[in-house]
Amino acid sequence: MTNVLVCIKRVPDSSEAVTLTPDGRAVDGRYSGYTMSPHEECAIEIAASVAGATGGTVTVLTLGTDEAEEQLRYALSVGAKDAILIEGDPDDFGPRDVADAIAEAIRTREADGTPVDLVLVGNDAADTGDFQVGIRLAHLLGRPVCAGIKQVEVDGDVAVMTGDGPEGTEVYEVALPAVATILEGGVEPRYPSITGRMKARKAPVARVTPSGSPRGTGRVVLTVPAPPPSEVTVLGTGAAAAPAVVAMLKELGVTR
Amino acid sequence: MTLVLVEIEAGQVNLVSEEAVTFARSLGPELGEPLHALVLGPVDDAVQADCARLGVDVVYRATNPELERYAAAAWASALDQATTVSGATVIVASGSPRGTEVLAHLAARRDVPMAANVVSVTSAKPLHVSRQVVGGAALEEMDLSGPLGLFSVAGHAVEAVAADSPGDAVVTDIEADLTPDDLRAQLTRISVRESVDTGTLTKARVVVAGGRGAGSSEGFGDVEALAARLGGAVGASRVVTSLGWRPHHEQVGQTGSRITPDLYIACGISGAIQHWAGCASSKTILAINTDADAPMMTKADYAVVGDMHEVLPAILEELDKA
Numbered sequence: 340m341t342n343v344l345v346c347i348k349r350v351p352d353s354s355e356a357v358t359l360t361p362d363g364r365a366v367d368g369r370y371s372g373y374t375m376s377p378h379e380e381c382a383i384e385i386a387a388s389v390a391g392a393t394g395g396t397v398t399v400l401t402l403g404t405d406e407a408e409e410q411l412r413y414a415l416s417v418g419a420k421d422a423i424l425i426e427g428d429p430d431d432f433g434p435r436d437v438a439d440a441i442a443e444a445i446r447t448r449e450a451d452g453t454p455v456d457l458v459l460v461g462n463d464a465a466d467t468g469d470f471q472v473g474i475r476l477a478h479l480l481g482r483p484v485c486a487g488i489k490q491v492e493v494d495g496d497v498a499v500m501t502g503d504g505p506e507g508t509e510v511y512e513v514a515l516p517a518v519a520t521i522l523e524g525g526v527e528p529r530y531p532s533i534t535g536r537m538k539a540r541k542a543p544v545a546r547v548t549p550s551g552s553p554r555g556t557g558r559v560v561l562t563v564p565a566p567p568p569s570e571v572t573v574l575g576t577g578a579a580a581a582p583a584v585v586a587m588l589k590e591l592g593v594t595r
Numbered sequence: 596m597t598l599v600l601v602e603i604e605a606g607q608v609n610l611v612s613e614e615a616v617t618f619a620r621s622l623g624p625e626l627g628e629p630l631h632a633l634v635l636g637p638v639d640d641a642v643q644a645d646c647a648r649l650g651v652d653v654v655y656r657a658t659n660p661e662l663e664r665y666a667a668a669a670w671a672s673a674l675d676q677a678t679t680v681s682g683a684t685v686i687v688a689s690g691s692p693r694g695t696e697v698l699a700h701l702a703a704r705r706d707v708p709m710a711a712n713v714v715s716v717t718s719a720k721p722l723h724v725s726r727q728v729v730g731g732a733a734l735e736e737m738d739l740s741g742p743l744g745l746f747s748v749a750g751h752a753v754e755a756v757a758a759d760s761p762g763d764a765v766v767t768d769i770e771a772d773l774t775p776d777d778l779r780a781q782l783t784r785i786s787v788r789e790s791v792d793t794g795t796l797t798k799a800r801v802v803v804a805g806g807r808g809a810g811s812s813e814g815f816g817d818v819e820a821l822a823a824r825l826g827g828a829v830g831a832s833r834v835v836t837s838l839g840w841r842p843h844h845e846q847v848g849q850t851g852s853r854i855t856p857d858l859y860i861a862c863g864i865s866g867a868i869q870h871w872a873g874c875a876s877s878k879t880i881l882a883i884n885t886d887a888d889a890p891m892m893t894k895a896d897y898a899v900v901g902d903m904h905e906v907l908p909a910i911l912e913e914l915d916k917a
């Protein structure tokens with residue numbers, strides 16, 4: 340019975356353009372909407388299959404504002420059974436603070452009698468890209484951690500974690516409890532079903548507040564570099580462009 | 596003074612580590628010098644010579660045999676000791692998976708901040724860095740001042756160049772006293788050596804990629820044919836891998852591969868920020884799209900307005916004529 344906790348982060352969905360708040364301290368997601376990283380969607384999927392295979396449960400957690408309930412509910416609709424919202428503004432919480440707060444929530448949960456056997460986080464958050472929360476969390480909890488993992492299977496007390504390394508596919512066998520940071524690509528995240536959505540609407544979201552005050556992100560300011568002026572050469576329209584394309588390929592020396 | 600974590604590939608300092616050392620060296624007398632390096636892997640004459648060429652003064656060689664099988668926490672313990680022995684106040688790694696992972700473990704051990712994907716140092720004292728966030732679409736200026744400044748260097752933030760005058764590269768052994776905890780997440784085995792997936796896309800000189808505009812997995816026939824004709828690799832957008840038209844290891848972008856080919860041909864790809872994050876470092880970009888206003892079409896070097904299913908066969912035919 341493996342109880343899995345998945346940590347997700349609500350981030351602006353800035354596919355078209357990144358807009359900053361007037362003070363340049365944050366990305367403005369008011370018009371673009373919000374999402375979570377594909378890495379985290381895959382983490383939820385892995386959690387659901389591990390819990391399914393072992394008869395365990397999936398809990399989803401985020402540190403965020405009230406609005407982050409949207410991402411928690413999404414996770415609840417695709418396999419999580421319950422959710423924890425750590426109340427705080429992610430713009431005030433650096434990776435050390437996030438790891439501290441998650442570790443505290445896990446300790447509280449375990450003290451209340453629910454073990455957390457496997458913690459999954461994304462390899463890197465889609466917005467701040469700090470690449471460190473999972474590893475810091477593992478150190479705080481005194482647990483082993485593997486990074487850049489694409490697949491996890493649990494065999495008794497051991498998690499078998501797979502990822503890509505410089506020389507090929509790497510396998511780590513790690514005793515539980517453990518932490519893994521997940522990369523997109525090893526599993527197909529499921530889409531929410533109608534019943535999944537219905538359940539998610541009613542599922543409980545526990546709220547907690549971190550005891551310490553955050554040490555901060557170190558952010559001074561954000562900037563979006565101005566795009567270089569468009570210098571595109573249009574080679575033509577439709578099939579008629581082919582000779583111009585081939586001439587360009589020859590000039591680059593890529594034809595063989 | 597600076598300590599750089601240097602990674603080895605095929606018996607040599609790898610390119611991203613050369614970039615990281617070049618970056619550290621550019622910090623100059625105020626921050627960067629002298630320059631020390633911990634080598635993540637065996638140190639032989641070739642590696643020592645590489646380090647000397649790059650201007651490294653002291654090369655730390657970790658001697659604990661347990662380090663042969665990779666464990667990030669164990670390497671962080673070695674890096675921790677090298678930090679103490681060297682007296683470095685700035686620790687630099689490359690933004691590779693290994694470099695970032697080991698550095699994050701050191702940050703956790705020392706409970707100090709760490710900045711990922713740094714492109715420049717904006718102030719030496721206090722230490723402020725500029726780093727890529729939101730997949731490279733924005734830059735964050737970050738305050739890293741404190742007893743120890745830890746950061747990883749974004750790929751291709753600088754071009755790797757040898758030092759004007761080589762370093763002494765004096766080899767110094769680091770014992771690396773490991774605890775059992777450091778070895779709990781040690782690599783068990785490599786199941787597929789050099790799988791076809793790893794490396795082909797990131798090392799290709801030409802990448803021909805398709806997006807939703809391909810229409811289906813069958814719609815990739817011409818993309819594959821052109822890639823084969825140019826001796827290149829096939830790439831894809833996330834929409835394509837999510838729909839299962841192509842495998843994920845072909846995905847280019849923020850959560851896929853970051854590629855640096857001489858030529859990137861983007862067919863039926865809109866050029867969303869997260870996709871651009873992966874292909875922006877291509878030397879030349881050709882976009883083929885029905886929509887002349889798609890971001891990919893305005894950011895590319897060359898564009899063809901049209902249906903990829905008409906344009907690609909015409910290009911293939913023209914290539915055969917030539």
Ligand SMILES: Cc1cc2nc3c(=O)[nH]c(=O)nc-3n(C[C@H](O)[C@H](O)[C@H](O)COP(=O)(O)OP(=O)(O)OC[C@H]3O[C@@H](n4cnc5c(N)ncnc54)[C@H](O)[C@@H]3O)c2cc1C
Nearest residue numbers: 806807808832833848849850851863864865869870885903
């Ligand atoms: C956190 C995060 C991470 C992400 N990571 C990635 C990533 O790593 N890689 C990635 O690619 N995306 C990523 N995305 C998704 C990204 O935002 C876009 O949704 C995606 O790149 C769009 O794929 P596309 O260009 O194939 O599809 P679309 O945006 O739908 O574009 C299709 C294009 O094809 C053109 N077209 C249609 N028919 C034809 C035709 N017959 N011939 C020629 N052109 C045609 C259209 O004009 C259009 O421009 C990420 C998103 C998030 C939120």
Ligand SMILES: Nc1ncnc2c1ncn2[C@@H]1O[C@H](COP(=O)(O)O)[C@@H](O)[C@H]1O
Nearest residue numbers: 346401402460461463464469470471472
């Ligand atoms: N505010 C947050 N709430 C919950 N999880 C988070 C938060 N910030 C980061 N994480 C998790 O940690 C991962 C790595 O984040 P980072 O180290 O900031 O790049 C993310 O993919 C999330 O899984």
